[in-house]
């Protein structure tokens with residue numbers, strides 16, 4: 001099994017994707033095909049090795065066959081160019097986010113666009129002049145010249161396609177419609193059809209390019225180099241991919257952090273707006289963890305790298321966005337299928353209109369003209385493009401606001417859900433525990449904090465971290481052996497030869513350690529040594545500022561909101577009360593497997609789907625089981641990013657409401673576009689057949705519908 005990635009060039013036709021996919025899949029060697037129209041990438045899974053040149057020739061043949069002029073390049077070829085040509089310097093104050101660094105080779109596209117744009121302009125000018133020339137023959141010559149300038153490539157493409165036996169695409173429709181108009185002497189109309197078709201195409205292309213740009217903006221999270229500090233102090237520029245764990249890198253003012261790590265020298269403020277959509281500067285100091293993709297807006301810092309590039313936040317985000325388009329929403333699948341049937345049916349009907357009625361009234365040229373109107377209006381391009389464009393705009397907008405949606409299909413599902421389940425710690429609460437009190441058992445001569453700290457030495461749990469980060473006692477790593485973390489319960493280890501347990505009531509029960517009753521509204525962590533209770537640590541966590549608001553907003557949408565937690569009853573109920581949750585919707589003292597069972601139970605009751613929101617700690621299975629899993633807060637957490645369908649990059653639970661609202665807007669715009677486009681087309685077709693609509697009206701209606709659909713989709717991106 002090998003994977004190959006390519007950059008696609010000159011592919012403008014969104015509804016050719018299915019055909020290309022099918023064509024590639026029909027090759028024995030290709031197992032899986034993923035084409036991303038928006039990022040212009042092609043990913044293939046091959047079942048055996050093949051000579052690179054032969055492979056690319058095969059692929060290019062398939063591309064050129066379906067969209068003449070399109071081809072692919074190996075991804076690396078373009079990556080190298082990028083590094084040579086572009087610098088990685090950004091201006092913090094200027095917020096030069098629009099400056100796209102990653103050039104996917106659109107230059108070539110723009111080049112051809114420019115030529116055809118000039119031809120279009122010249123052709124249109126000649127077309128306008130033709131109105132002032134009364135001498136019929138000259139007028140017609142002039143119009144033919146205008147036609148050639150504007151439409152030669154459409155005609156050329158359609159002939160090329162007919163030769164290959166796949167006609168019935170938009171090029172073909174436009175060609176026969178215009179040739180037909182010439183045949184019945186409507187020269188002006190013929191040229192006008194072409195001009196407007198080309199203008200429509202131009203705007204669609206621009207819309208696609210715009211959304212491509214907003215994705216590229218996201219992709220520009222990636223740094224082109226890292227300043228690696230070698231052991232002799234020399235600093236060299238290397239690709240982020242070449243940096244190893246524990247290497248030291250330097251990030252200067254205005255540079256993006258290339259890899260995840262920890263600050264070991266200096267302090268600064270970061271612009272994390274690329275990651276979270278949050279524009280406030282973010283202060284970091286010695287020992288602070290930093291994420292790749294953040295922009296250094298202050299002084300120089302040194303970072304010890306903690307993850308390889310392939311594992312780092314930026315790479316994960318980019319992979320997520322690139323894969324988003326591969327998970328096609330139902331609406332998009334439907335419309336590409338629809339277009340496949342629609343065009344032949346319309347062409348068939350047009351032929352019937354041209355042939356049957358004249359048998360009765362003998363007026364061939366009139367019915368021929370009406371059939372042409374039918375053809376002009378039938379072009380399905382607006383729909384085929386606007387639906388993926390709408391989803392893409394929504395996903396692009398969401399990523400700007402710090403919500404990464406892994407695919408259009410999830411956006412579709414979110415729109416329908418009726419239940420949201422929140423995890424407590426780290427999701428509704430900050431997960432930043434504070435040690436309130438340390439209790440030592442009677443007649444025990446032990447330092448409870450020291451023992452607890454030894455137990456939590458390796459823990460990544462928010463509770464474990466706060467205990468192990470306490471600076472008052474120093475623990476030697478050598479004294480610790482046999483560390484085990486028991487999800488939802490706590491940790492066990494051996495410290496200086498003594499077995500130690502640190503965790504909740506359930507952990508103590510597991511080890512048959514008897515514990516006293518402690519009445520409190522805090523989180524209680526029991527500490528045991530040599531299987532005997534020696535004390536407890538009482539911790540408290542704070543609610544997030546917008547948890548209450550988030551719950552209220554969701555309730556206002558008639559969504560049933562639940563809270564699940566592994567924490568104790570007292571806390572669960574008091575927090576639930578504070579944020580306005582129904583007592584019956586709160587479940588506590590749950591182990592990770594209990595959470596999964598509860599979600600299944602709630603899923604069975606829910607009619608239209610359940611969202612689970614967690615921080616990825618101890619709840620990856622829950623994220624997977626829910627209809628939609630949303631991970632928040634821990635942008636560095638691998639499991640969260642992998643198990644979730646949506647990742648919320650900042651800490652606000654109210655983003656869930658924003659996400660649901662967005663999914664509703666997305667649906668509304670889709671419905672508008674579809675109903676409007678099909679409606680107008682149906683009306684004009686009927687009017688055309690009845691002889692009421694002229695070819696002119698058909699032209700304007702077609703272009704108008706396409707433009708409105710595209711504008712409608714881009715409305716989402718503009719909303720702010």
Ligand code: ADP
Nearest residue numbers: 425459461464488489490503504565566567618
């Ligand atoms: P929540 O469901 O609130 O997000 P978790 O499932 O992560 O909580 O943990 C549930 C409970 O398990 C915690 O409240 C704590 O009592 C206990 N626990 C889990 N991990 C640890 C640990 N490393 N140290 C101590 N207690 C832990």
Ligand code: MG
Nearest residue numbers: 423425426617
């Ligand atoms: Mg949790």
